[in-house]
Amino acid sequence: MKKTILSGSTVTGDLTLGNYIGAIHNWKQLQDQYDCLYFLADLHALTTTQDPSVLKNRIYSFFAQYLALGLDPKKNVIFVQSHVHEHTELNWILTCLTPMGYLNRMTQFKEKAEKNIKNINAGLFTYPVLMAADILLYQADLVPVGEDQRQHLELCRDIVGFFERAYQKDIFKMPEAHIGKVGARIMSLQDPLKKMSKSDDNEKNFVSIIEDPKKIEKKIKSAATDSGTEIQFDEENKPGVSNLLTLYSALTGRTISELEQAYVGKMYGHLKVDLAEVVIETLKPVRAQYDDLIKNQDYLDELMKSGAERAQARAQKTLAQVYQAIGLVARKN
Ligand code: TYM
Numbered sequence: 152m153k154k155t156i157l158s159g160s161t162v163t164g165d166l167t168l169g170n171y172i173g174a175i176h177n178w179k180q181l182q183d184q185y186d187c188l189y190f191l192a193d194l195h196a197l198t199t200t201q202d203p204s205v206l207k208n209r210i211y212s213f214f215a216q217y218l219a220l221g222l223d224p225k226k227n228v229i230f231v232q233s234h235v236h237e238h239t240e241l242n243w244i245l246t247c248l249t250p251m252g253y254l255n256r257m258t259q260f261k262e263k264a265e266k267n268i269k270n271i272n273a274g275l276f277t278y279p280v281l282m283a284a285d286i287l288l289y290q291a292d293l294v295p296v297g298e299d300q301r302q303h304l305e306l307c308r309d310i311v312g313f314f315e316r317a318y319q320k321d322i323f324k325m326p327e328a329h330i331g332k333v334g335a336r337i338m339s340l341q342d343p344l345k346k347m348s349k350s351d352d353n354e355k356n357f358v359s360i361i362e363d364p365k366k367i368e369k370k371i372k373s374a375a376t377d378s379g380t381e382i383q384f385d386e387e388n389k390p391g392v393s394n395l396l397t398l399y400s401a402l403t404g405r406t407i408s409e410l411e412q413a414y415v416g417k418m419y420g421h422l423k424v425d426l427a428e429v430v431i432e433t434l435k436p437v438r439a440q441y442d443d444l445i446k447n448q449d450y451l452d453e454l455m456k457s458g459a460e461r462a463q464a465r466a467q468k469t470l471a472q473v474y475q476a477i478g479l480v481a482r483k484n
Contacts, residue, residue, distance in 0.1 A: 153184070153185050153186040154185050154186065154292040154293060155185065155186045155187075155188070155289060155290055155291050155292050155293075155324075156178075156181050156185045156186065156187040156188070156291060156292070156293050156294070156295060156329075157187070157188045157189070157190075157285065157286055157289045157291035157294055157326075158174060158178055158189055158190075158294055158295050158296060159189060159190040159191060159192040159195075159232065159285060160174065160175075160191065160192060160213070161192045161195040161196050162191050162192060162193045162195075162196045162206065162209050162210055162213050163196050163199070163209075163349055163350045164349035164350050164351075164357075164359070165212065165216065165349060165359035165360065165361055165362075166213070166216050166220070166349060166359065166360045166361075167337075167347055167348070167349045167357040167358060167359055167360065168337060168347065168357065168358045168359075168360065168398065168430065169297065169337035169346065169347035169348070169349075169357065170297075170349065170360075171220065171360055172331075172333075172334035172337055172398070172401040172402070173296070173297030173298070173331065173334055173335055173336065173337055174295060174296055174297050175217070175220050175222070176331075176334075176401070177295045177329065177331050178222060178227075178295055179220065179221045179222060181293075181295060181329075182222065182223060182226045182227050183226065185293070187226070187227040187228070188227065188228040188229075188230070188289050188291070188462060188465075189217060189222055189227055189228070189229050189230075190229070190230050190231065190232050190285070190462070191210060191213045191214060191217070191230075191231050191232060192232050192282075192285070193206070193210050193231055193232050193233050194232050194233050194238065194239065194281065195232070195278060195281060195282070196209075197274060198263070198272060198274045198275040198278055199267060199270065199350075200270065210231060211445065211448060211451055212445060214229070214231070214451050214454070214455060215441050215444040215445045215451060216360060216361060216437075216441060217229055218440070218444055218454075219360075219361075219437045219438075219440035219441035219444060220360065220437055224454050224457075224458065228458055228461045228462050228465075229454065229458045230455065230458035230459045230461070230462040231455055231458075231459060232285065234455065234456075234458075234459035234462075234463075235288075235459055235462050235463045235466050237288055237463065237466035237467060237469075237470045238281065238284050238285055238288060238466070239281070239284075240470055241284035241287065241288055241466075241469070241470055241473060242277075242280055242281045242284040244473060244477065245280050245283055245284055245287075245310050245313075245314070246277055246280045248310065248313040248314055248317055249277075249280050249283075249306075249310055249313065250313075251276075253306060253309060254276055254277065254279065254280070254306075256302075257279055257302060257303070257306070258302060259278075259279075259299065259302070259303070260275060260276060260278070260279075263275055279303045279306050279307075280306075280310070282300075282303050282307065283303075283306065283307035283310045286304075286307050286326050287307065287310070287311065287323045287324075287326070287469070288465070288466040288469050288470065289462070289465055289466065289469070290323065290324040290465075290469060291324065291326045292324060292326065292327065293326065293327055293328075293329045294307075294326050294327070294328055294329060295329040295330075295331075296328055296329070296330060297330065297331075297335050297336060297337075298330060298335040298336040299336065299346060300328070301328055301330065304326065304327075304328040305328075307326060308325055308326065311323045311325050311326075318476050318477055320476040322469070322472050322473060322476055323469075333397060333400055333401050333407075334397055334398075334400075334401035337394065337397065337398065337401075338390065338394040339351065339356040339357065340355060340356050340357065340358070340370055340371070340373075340374040340375065340394075341353065341355050341356050341373075341374070341375050342356065342375065343374075343375060343390035343391045343393070343394045344390055355370055355373065357370075358370055358371070358430060360434055360437055360438075361434075361437065361438050361441050362434070362438075364431045364434075364435070367427060367430055367431050367434070368427045368431065371395075371423055371426055371427040371430060372420075372423050372424070372427060374391060374394075374395060374423065375391045376389075376391040376392055376395075376419045376423075377389040377390065377391045377392055380418060380419070382396070382410075382411060382414040382415075382417060382419065382422055383411055384396050384397075384407045384408075384411060392419065392422070395422055395423065395426055396410055396411070396422075398426060398430070399422070399425070399426050399429060402429050402430065402433050403429060
């Protein structure tokens with residue numbers, strides 16, 4: 152039996168190099184050996200108020216971006232979270248088992264609350280519980296994510312324990328985070344002390360995977376570098392250059408020390424010119440594929456439908472077991 156993998160991305164902005172390198176690149180590599188489910192977390196996007204028409208377009212756009220990045224709808228179950236209502240149903244049950252103290256500790260909640268001071272809603276607070284429902288519904292063994300999601304995965308594991316203790320039933324599989332060795336935390340281009348984020352207000356901080364090559368070149372060339380001139384990996388003293396080296400290494404497979412060797416005696420500018428080319432060449436086929444897919448909404452609708460049907464068949468089974476375990480009466484047909 153193949154192990155089950157599940158992961159997703161919240162539908163805000165466009166996917167960035169951070170999402171690609173930290174997560175989706177790994178998803179792609181896992182699709183041959185595992186039973187994989189990849190979804191678009193559209194409900195998670197609602198913790199900030201969305202413009203409905205923008206959100207709608209973005210859901211199609213994200214679906215096309217997943218496919219353009221190489222996720223194969225035949226090998227994987229690819230679906231939209233809101234198309235499988237079992238996510239929100241399990242979410243409620245798990246919310247009733249999760250102590251507020253555990254949610255209070257979530258660093259992402261603290262960061263997001265600081266950023267959205269005018270809209271610190273309850274959804275922002277309980278967001279990690281919905282994430283746990285996403286994972287546990289499919290009995291996932293492994294969850295490939297970037298470093299920033301590690302704490303949420305740990306909470307998910309705690310929630311499995313809360314359920315077992317409350318109901319003495321061992322229904323959920325204990326999931327594990329799968330975090331890559333290189334690129335698990337790609338940093339912002341202008342401020343390499345913070346994470347690259349697709350919802351960043353300053354678009355110079357990230358490169359989106361469907362960005363225009365000229366813009367990519369400009370953004371990489373104007374990335375913040377550090378004092379000194381040597382091209383060396385040193386996250387503490389040279390966070391800017393280290394981030395560029397990480398990007399380079401993750402996209403080419405060349406090791407950091409190989410790159411350091413290759414750039415001995417060269418300037419930051421050389422590294423940036425070469426990296427811009429690597430990024431542009433990597434993303435060129437992605438963009439071409441995306442441009443084709445996004446024109447064909449009927450095709451995307453069809454794939455969304457079949458993905459949701461396959462996902463729901465599995466989600467229903469888990470939810471039925473949970474309802475039975477906690478004493479809810481099944482509706483008679
Ligand atoms: P999201 O949309 O913020 O990010 C999607 C994936 O990309 C990774 N990532 C990064 N990796 C490296 N460097 C970065 N700068 C960077 N930025 C993002 C994230 O770690 C993530 O793996 N809550 C999740 C979506 C979600 C989910 C789930 C994930 C909802 N339910 C269940 C796994 C399982 C999120 O907002 O990811």
